[in-house]
Amino acid sequence: MTSLLxxxxxxPLEELRKHPLHPQNKPEKLWRFYPAKAWIPPICQRNYGKWKKRRVIxxxxxxxxxxxxxxxYLVKVILPVRVSTKTLYEILDLADKYGxxxxxxxxxxxxxxxxxxxxxxxALAKELRDKGYLVGGWGNRLWNIKICSTYITCTTAVIDAVTVEKALGDVLYEYTQKELPxxxxxxxxACPNACGGGFDASDIGIVGYPASIPMMEGWRIKVLCPPRSLLEACPVGDIKMIKDEKGRPVGAEIRGQVCMACGRCHDFCDAIAYDPxxxxxxxxxxxxxxxTGAGPGMxxxxxxxxxxxxxxxxxxxxxxxxxxxxWVANAKKGExxxxxxxxxxxNKFFELTGLPRPEEYIKPLDKAPGWTSYGWQPLYLRRTDENKRYIGTRISNDMMAISAALFEF
Ligand code: SF4
Ligand code: SF4
Incomplete structure (x- = not known):
């Protein structure tokens, strides 16, 4: 007897598609066993390698x-990072009606x-627009503001990227419609891991990060996370173990000597948090x-x-x-x-935008402990006094308060 695999x-593809377990009929089953071809629309398979013209109409x-x-014809609906299933079903019903x-x-x-x-x-674009959806973003336009999954699903997030997306979207909305260079x-x-992009190939990237070392309540480490594993979580070895008189690990502290504020320890342990x-x-x-143009680059x-x-x-x-x-006012077409x-x-870019050059920006902070005059990244070598106030003295957020109550310290 022939096995299912x-x-x-x-x-043949047509037979696969009719099968009750095909992704089109039962998406949750067996999708990974299907050949990639099964996911490609027939019109695209027929014309593979033959597309020759593309026109934004x-x-x-x-x-x-x-x-x-x-x-x-490809109709683009610009979506925020999260949409409800109701919204998706509404769009998909229209896709079935016209597509x-x-x-x-x-x-x-x-x-x-x-x-x-x-x-x-x-007709589809019109009906979508009538219902309030944002249809646009093809060609020389703003394609979307893409964000990472941030707080709801990620413990490393430093900022709430969803609010950044909404605030920016409200202001840049028109750029999804009007022609740009x-x-x-x-x-x-929301953090330097940059799952949403930002460091890489985006024209504009926004990346959240903590400007100081994470706060830690060292004594709470022993109940929330094993100190030895916490030490291993730090990529630069900035976390020090605290031992009792018998040499047993009872806690940990961030020394602040070489910490680069990557947040990995925060991800690892609920006793560590960013200073809000x-x-x-x-x-x-x-x-x-x-x-094209100046070529690829970070x-x-x-x-x-x-x-x-x-x-x-x-x-x-x-x-x-x-x-x-x-950029819109001064760039040539295609730039x-x-x-x-x-x-x-x-130099001209900073002059036109009126943004302070990074070295100027740093100047006022130069006297603050931990900031260098030659770079943007905080340097913690001089933060010894500051560190003292972070360690063991502050309850950082609600979760810490709840933890404290739970463990009755
Ligand atoms: S960029 Fe940071 S906050 Fe956003 S999903 Fe990735 S790890 Fe989480
Ligand atoms: S933020 Fe990163 S570098 Fe700093 S102590 Fe935590 S894990 Fe180490």
Whole structure:
């Protein structure tokens, strides 16, 4: 008797699709055994390698034409990082009504609906817009503001990226519709792990980070996390074990000598938290993957630190808006932000945007312990006095208070 896997490997695609366990019919079952082809719409399989023309016919619709003459219309719905199932079902019902039964979730967090006629694509875009959805972002426009999963699912988050996305989106909304010099991507990550992007290939990146070493209540470590494992969690060996008179590990402390505020210990142990008064974001610009213009490159830091100002982030939003407006007003057609800066030079970029150059920005902080005059990253070698007030004296957040109550210390 043929096994199910053998049958899956040999059965024709049409037969696979009719099977009750096919992802289209039972998405939760066996999807991983299906050949990649099963996930590709038939029109794309027929025209693989044959697409020759791409035309943006509306801010939210792209027409792609194959050399066989077949056409496909891609309607882009710009979505926030989280949407309810009700919203998704509403969009999918419309996709079924006007499309060919296929959608694509894009890397920038958008939903792309495939249609086979311009008439259907335009009708779909109209109905989506009438219902209040944001249809746009194709071509030389803002593609989306992409963020990481942040607080709800992640214990490492330093800032709430969702509020940054909302505050920025409210201000940059029109850039998803109007023609810009080139494509624009904005990525926000709530910590330097940068799952949402920011350090990498985004035109504008925003990354949350703590400007001081995490706070720790050393004596609580022994009940919340094993000190020995906590030591191993620190990539730079900045955590020191506290031992009792018999040499047994009873706690730990952050020495603050070489801590780079990566937050790994915070992720590892609930007795460690960021100081809410010393969290914020850095802003980077000029990341790009494509080899057009000045070629690919990583984004560079242009604003080292903006203190967190949730929920509307006025300073951050004003700075990003100014960067985008300067680029829109001065860039040549086809110039991504990186290409634009390469052409005019960094000095001119800072002059046009009015942003303080990083070294100027650092100046007022220069006298504060831990900040160097030559770089944006805090240096903790001089923070000894400051460290003392962090260790063992502060209850950082509600969770710590709850922990204390639970353990009746
Ligand atoms: S970037 Fe940081 S906060 Fe965001 S999902 Fe990744 S680890 Fe979590
Ligand atoms: S924040 Fe990172 S470098 Fe600093 S003590 Fe924690 S794990 Fe070590």
């Amino acid at each position: 053998d049958w899956i490997a040999t059965a 509306d801010p939210g619709i792209v027409e792609v034409t194959s050399e066989t003459g077949e056409k496909l 060919i039964g296929w959608i694509q979730a894009s890397k920038m967090g958008n939903l792309i609906i495939l249609c086979d006629s311009e008439e259907n694509a335009r 080139a494509k624009l991507t904005i990525k926000v990550s 008064n010393e969290i914020g974001v850095m802003v980077l610009v000029g990341g790009k993957c494509s080899n 984004a560079k830091v242009v604003i080292p630190f903006i203190p967190a100002e949730p929920p509307r982030w006025p300073t951050l939003v004003a700075a990003i808006k100014r960067i985008v407006d300067v 991504r932000l990186r290409d634009f800066i390469e052409r005019i030079g960094w």
